[in-house]
Structures are given as structure tokens and as C-alpha cells.
Amino acid sequence: MPASPKTKVKAGSPKGKKGAKVAPTATALPLLRQSSAAEISEAEWPTGEGSSCADDDPLARAQSPELLAGDLSSLHLASDRGRFSSIINVLRFGAEKEREDAAGVLLKAAFADTNQQLIAEAGGILPLVDLCRSGTEGQKHNAAAALSILSRSDDNAVAIANLGGVAPLIELVGGGNAGQKELAAGTLVNMAFDDGVALAIAQSGGLAPLLTLTQNGTAGQKVRAAAALRNLAYTESIAITMTQIGVAPLVELVCSGSMAAKEQAAGALGNLALVSSNRSPIQQAGGFAALQALAERGNQRQQGVAFTALQILAHADEVPCVVVKG
Numbered sequence: 001m002p003a004s005p006k007t008k009v010k011a012g013s014p015k016g017k018k019g020a021k022v023a024p025t026a027t028a029l030p031l032l033r034q035s036s037a038a039e040i041s042e043a044e045w046p047t048g049e050g051s052s053c054a055d056d057d058p059l060a061r062a063q064s065p066e067l068l069a070g071d072l073s074s075l076h077l078a079s080d081r082g083r084f085s086s087i088i089n090v091l092r093f094g095a096e097k098e099r100e101d102a103a104g105v106l107l108k109a110a111f112a113d114t115n116q117q118l119i120a121e122a123g124g125i126l127p128l129v130d131l132c133r134s135g136t137e138g139q140k141h142n143a144a145a146a147l148s149i150l151s152r153s154d155d156n157a158v159a160i161a162n163l164g165g166v167a168p169l170i171e172l173v174g175g176g177n178a179g180q181k182e183l184a185a186g187t188l189v190n191m192a193f194d195d196g197v198a199l200a201i202a203q204s205g206g207l208a209p210l211l212t213l214t215q216n217g218t219a220g221q222k223v224r225a226a227a228a229l230r231n232l233a234y235t236e237s238i239a240i241t242m243t244q245i246g247v248a249p250l251v252e253l254v255c256s257g258s259m260a261a262k263e264q265a266a267g268a269l270g271n272l273a274l275v276s277s278n279r280s281p282i283q284q285a286g287g288f289a290a291l292q293a294l295a296e297r298g299n300q301r302q303q304g305v306a307f308t309a310l311q312i313l314a315h316a317d318e319v320p321c322v323v324v325k326g
Contacts, residue, residue: 008193008231009264084109084122091127096136103131103142110149120156126163132184133168137177144172144183151190160187161197166204173225174209178218185213185224192231201228202238207245214249214265219258226253226264233271243278247285254290254306263302266294270309279313288313 084106091102106124109115119125128150131143147165151157160166169191172184188206192198201207210232213225229250233239250272253265269287272278282288291313294306 100138107146116153129165148187188228230268266305273312
């Protein structure tokens with residue numbers, strides 16, 4: 001494909017917010033220009049969209065020590081450096097509630113970037129994947145949340161896929177409870193940053209449930225599903241398949257989604273349009289009109305993404321390629 005503003009987004013988590021609902025954050029995505037460090041640091045996913053209440057949200061619990069104190073007490077362990085092996089043993093062999101709590105402890109620890117590698121090196125990813133596949137509802141929730149933070153590391157995102165994490169996460173996106181769907185979709189956002197993993201997600205049937213989530217999900221689920229599709233559409237073969245399934249949900253999201261969802265859906269349409277054969281279906285689905293309206297009336301970030309997508313639809317292919325990771 002010609003040089004173009006292909007863009008991907010990475011999900012993370014805002015820091016310094018305690019006792020409130022927390023949703024993953026994303027770095028700014030420059031399209032026709034480079035964004036400043038201040039713009040990147042200020043760009044966040046919407047807080048509290050589609051998430052459970054603060055007391056039940058593992059992402060909120062992870063940043064609220066007083067809420068997690070009971071979990072730590074039940075394990076008689078702390079997530080200090082060098083002690084993850086003990087917690088991971090509980091994750092593997094503990095009683096049901098202990099395993100759920102152990103996943104919550106790893107989630108709490110994973111918010112520190114340095115701990116993400118330590119948890120992976122200690123073997124923490126595989127038992128979290130196993131809990132996503134066959135755990136209790138609470139175990140699945142905490143495990144998916146932990147993986148959503150661990151996957152901020154590129155190496156961990158690939159490791160999750162290599163250890164069998166693609167299928168159970170797709171299963172949660174399609175059939176989990178509300179929180180599990182949102183957390184699993186957020187993990188796929190990060191995993192799809194890797195081209196090989198993106199192919200694995202698509203080949204494992206991840207496109208259809210993500211597109212369904214952009215239609216029927218909560219506000220937070222829609223944002224994360226659209227962001228995952230935006231990353232997946234970066235790969236030409238996936239973009240072709242995605243368009244064959246249907247782009248109408250993304251067009252609708254550009255028209256009527258939340259502020260963040262509109263931006264991510266517009267980015268997905270832009271990446272899809274990089275394949276010339278996809279442009280006609282996008283236009284027939286009303287994509288050109290939807291993007292034009294967003295370019296005229298959206299905020300600065302939405303306008304930038306929508307304007308670039310319109311350029312691609314108009315066959316203006318010679319645009320610099322810029323990809324910025326979070």
C-alpha cells in the first residue's frame with residue numbers, strides 16, 4: 001500500500017486517580033503533524049464509560065489501596081519486587097477466592113511499568129490466560145483486567161498471544177459480562193499493535209464480535225472495540241475481510257458514538273480506506289458524509305482523524321506515514 005497516515009492506538013491506564021472509575025488511556029495519535037508531549041500526556045480514554053461501579057471495578061481497585069487491602073490480607077502476601085512467584089503460585093493453586101485475589105494483586109502491581117516485565121518473567125501471564133479461559137466470573141474479570149495492563153508492554157502483548165490468550169479474550173468479548181467484555185477488548189487493542197498478533201486475532205474470529213460490540217456495547221465497550229478494529233485494520237488482509245463483514249457499525253459510531261468512540265471509529269475507517277477496494281463500500285455505507293460532518297463539527301483530534309480519512313477516501317495517497325506507540 002502507498003505511504004499513508006496509518007495509525008494505531010495503545011491502551012493503558014491513567015495514573016493518580018484513586019477511588020474513581022478508571023478506564024484505559026491512549027496516547028495522542030498524530031496524523032498530519034506530530035503532537036506535543038503535553039498533548040500526548042493529556043489524551044485519555046473517557047473515564048467511567050460503560051464500567052462497573054468503583055468498588056467492583058478491578059482497575060479502580062488496583063489504584064485504591066484501601067479497597068484492595070482485604071485482598072492482600074487474605075493472601076498474606078505483598079506484591080513487592082521479587083515476590084511475584086509466591087503470588088503466582090497462589091494464582092495457580094489457591095482456593096477460588098484466593099486465585100481471584102491473586103489476579104487482583106498482580107493487576108495492582110502491573111500499574112508500575114517495571115513490574116510488568118517482572119510479572120511476565122515470573123510466569124504470571126499463562127495462569128492469567130487460564131483464568132480468562134476457565135475461571136469463575138470474578139477470576140475472569142480480574143485476570144482480564146491484569147492482562148489489559150500487562151499488555152501495555154509490547155513484549156507482554158505478544159507473550160499473551162503466544163501463550164494462548166487470543167481465543168479466551170475473544171470469547172470474553174463475545175460472551176463475557178459487561179466488565180469482562182470491556183477489559184478483554186482493551187487487551188486486544190494493545191495486542192493488535194503487533195502485526196502478527198493482529199493476524200492471529202482476525203484468524204481466530206475476533207472481527208465479528210468486536211464489530212458487534214461497536215453496535216450493541218456500552219459506551220466504554222464501543223470505544224475499545226473501535227480502537228481494536230482501528231489497529232486490526234492497519235493490516236491490509238484484515239482490512240479487506242473487515243470491510244466484507246460490514247463497515248456500517250463503524251460509520252454509525254462516527255455519527256452517534258461518544259467523543260472517544262467517534263475518533264476511534266474514524267481512525268478505523270481511515271485505515272480501512274487505505275485499501276482502495278474498500279473505499280466504495282465505505283462511501284456506500286455513508287462513511288464519507290459521516291467523516292465530513294466530524295471534520296466540520298468535531299473537536300480538534302476528531303477533525304484531524306476525520307480529515308485524514310477523507311483524504312484517503314479521495315485517493316490522496318501520498319501522505320506521510322506516522323505511527324506513534326503509547
